Every structure is written in C-alpha cells, then in structure tokens.
Amino acid sequence: MPLPKAELHLHIEGTLEPELAFELAARNGVPLPYADTGELREAYRFEDLQSFLNLYYELMAVLRTERDFEELADAYLARAAAQGVRHAEIFFDPQAHLSRGVAMGTVVEGLWRALGRSEERHGVSTRLIMCFLRDESAESALETLEAAKPYLDRITGVGLDSAEVGHPPVKFREVYETAAALGLRRVAHAGEEGPPEYITEALDVLGIERVDHGLRCMEDPALVERLVRDRVPLTLCPLSNVRLRTVDTLADHPLPAMLDAGLLCTVNSDDPAYFGGYAGDNFDALRETLFLDEKRLRELARNSFLASFLEDDEELRARYLAEVEAYEFGA
Numbered sequence: 001m002p003l004p005k006a007e008l009h010l011h012i013e014g015t016l017e018p019e020l021a022f023e024l025a026a027r028n029g030v031p032l033p034y035a036d037t038g039e040l041r042e043a044y045r046f047e048d049l050q051s052f053l054n055l056y057y058e059l060m061a062v063l064r065t066e067r068d069f070e071e072l073a074d075a076y077l078a079r080a081a082a083q084g085v086r087h088a089e090i091f092f093d094p095q096a097h098l099s100r101g102v103a104m105g106t107v108v109e110g111l112w113r114a115l116g117r118s119e120e121r122h123g124v125s126t127r128l129i130m131c132f133l134r135d136e137s138a139e140s141a142l143e144t145l146e147a148a149k150p151y152l153d154r155i156t157g158v159g160l161d162s163a164e165v166g167h168p169p170v171k172f173r174e175v176y177e178t179a180a181a182l183g184l185r186r187v188a189h190a191g192e193e194g195p196p197e198y199i200t201e202a203l204d205v206l207g208i209e210r211v212d213h214g215l216r217c218m219e220d221p222a223l224v225e226r227l228v229r230d231r232v233p234l235t236l237c238p239l240s241n242v243r244l245r246t247v248d249t250l251a252d253h254p255l256p257a258m259l260d261a262g263l264l265c266t267v268n269s270d271d272p273a274y275f276g277g278y279a280g281d282n283f284d285a286l287r288e289t290l291f292l293d294e295k296r297l298r299e300l301a302r303n304s305f306l307a308s309f310l311e312d313d314e315e316l317r318a319r320y321l322a323e324v325e326a327y328e329f330g331a
C-alpha cells in the first residue's frame with residue numbers, strides 16, 4: 001500500500017498521456033504533427049520551461065468536449081489513487097481553452113463530471129484551482145475570472161502559471177484582489193525559473209497562501225526565514241525540476257536542505273505525463289536518489305494534508321492525517 005498523500009500542484013492538462021492525446025485527436029478530427037505516440041514521446045526533451053510549454057499548449061488542441069475533459073480527469077484520478085493520492089487540488093488553464101473556442105462551461109462541467117464522483121469511484125477528494133496565464137494580459141485574467149463566475153461553487157481558488165520570467169506577480173494585483181473578495185483561495189507559481197523577489201511579491205501583493213515551486217527561495221535567507229516563520233507551504237515538483245533543467249540532476253535537488261531549514265515542503269508531480277511520473281513516482285525517486293528516510297517521507301505526506309485547502313472539511317483532514325501517522329512502511 002502506498003503512503004497516503006495529497007497532491008497540491010497538478011495541472012490537469014499536464015496529465016494528457018500520448019495514448020489519450022491520439023485517441024482524442026482521432027475522435028475530434030484534430031491533426032497532430034506526430035506520426036504516433038513514440039514520435040510524440042521523442043519530443044519530450046525540454047531545454048527549459050518555455051520549450052515544455054510550447055508542446056503543452058500544442059497538444060491541448062485535442063481537448064474539445066465535456067467528455068474529453070471528463071476522461072482526462074478520470075484517467076488522472078485513477079492513476080493518482082493507485083499511487084496513494086487521497087486528496088487532489090487540481091489546476092486548470094481556462095485561457096488556453098477559451099482562446100481555442102472551448103467555453104468555460106465545457107471545461108468546468110467536463111472536469112466536474114469526473115471530480116464530482118471521484119471520492120466514490122477513486123477514494124480521492126478533490127478541489128479545483130483556476131490558473132491565470134501570466135504571459136497573457138491582466139485584462140484577460142479579469143475577463144477569465146468574470147467568465148468563471150457562474151461556476152464559482154466548483155472552484156476553490158486561483159493560481160498563476162505559464163512563462164514566469166518577465167511576468168512578475170504585481171501585474172495580477174487587481175485580479176487577485178477581486179478573487180479574494182469573491183472568497184477564493186490564492187496560490188501562484190513563483191521562484192520556479194523566476195527570482196526570489198517574485199516569491200516575496202506574490203506574498204505581499206497577491207496575498208498568496210501557498211507558493212507553487214518556490215525553489216529559488218533558497219537564494220534569499222531572509223525569505224526562507226519568513227516562509228518558515230509564517231509556515232507558508234511550498235509545492236515542490238522534483239521530477240519536473242529535473243526535466244525542465246531547473247536543477248541539474250535529482251541528486252542536486254535542494255529538497256533535503258529545504259526540509260532541514262524548516263520549510264513546509266510538499267512533493268507533487270506538476271505535469272506527470274510530460275515529466276516521467278505521478279506523485280508516488282516523485283516520492284519514490286526522492287527516496288532512492290536523495291535517501292530520504294521514513295521520518296522525512298512521513299513528514300512530506302503530513303505536510304501535504306496540512307498545506308491543503310481542507311479548512312471546509314477538518315474532519316476529513318484529520319482522517320487523512322491519522323492515516324499518515326498509522327502508515328507502516330514496507331507493509
């Protein structure tokens with residue numbers, strides 16, 4: 001039985017496996033510039049975040065109907081459950097669909113068909129987090145939030161993703177203020193490729209409650225001290241960092257140093273179809289390469305539930321935390 005965990009940094013569009021991409025391409029009559037899944041997999045060699053994003057946005061063209069989004073989410077939930085994920089807070093990128101003529105309702109209702117029955121079917125509770133693309137304008141983000149208003153009962157929070165460098169958090173001050181006034185939780189990618197100042201700005205200006213990635217905080221000791229003091233969770237994605245060359249190798253990953261510094265770190269898969277593994281694969285890789293012991297692995301699992309947005313169901317959080325404490329490694 002795998003270690004119970006929550007996944008807090010997962011782009012649903014990044015769970016599109018090559019096989020499903022080809023199936024949806026055929027069903028929807030969308031041409032793909034790859035002969036087969038093998039040739040597509042060959043394209044999964046990334047130089048940096050942008051080279052990955054180019055493929056990520058290209059392949060999304062196959063997602064067109066509610067049924068497509070439902071099947072995408074259902075496939076992810078099945079895989080995640082098999083790797084011990086008990087709770088998933090799932091990002092989606094509506095602007096990448098709206099710009100292709102796919103309506104907000106198609107995306108949210110499609111995802112909801114899978115999420116709404118996930119506890120029953122997969123034993124995984126879920127939340128949805130709507131991300132704004134930071135390389136799009138602030139006006140576009142505001143329009144996206146407006147378009148999401150009829151679906152806010154299904155959306156727990158907002159996030160910020162896509163190309164980071166050159167797109168500082170301050171650009172999105174207004175949309176985050178509006179989101180907060182609507183009662184939405186706030187997270188943002190910061191310090192993945194961008195400098196530690198973006199993390200500070202996202203905390204100060206956007207009022208984020210969790211930092212997605214946050215890797216580069218280690219360059220700023222005062223920021224680390226603040227994150228430790230305020231117990232701000234970081235959603236790290238180790239296999240993603242290796243594939244996008246944010247770290248040279250997994251052995252060089254700062255996660256052990258971050259835990260030693262007292263940071264509230266969690267481990268997540270980001271875009272598992274592209275980066276070589278789901279949540280459990282990330283845990284396994286850390287255990288094998290960074291020699292994390294049982295105490296550390298349990299800490300990471302505990303952190304994932306502590307950092308989750310389960311304030312609306314503390315009983316469920318307590319149940320998950322009890323599962324983590326009772327977990328027997330090797331059993």
Ligand SMILES: Nc1ncnc2[nH]cnc12
Nearest residue numbers: 011161162163189270271
């Ligand atoms: N790792 C990542 N960073 C920024 N934007 C993303 N969109 C999907 N994955 C992402």
Ligand SMILES: [Zn+2]
Nearest residue numbers: 011161189270
């Ligand atoms: Zn991400």
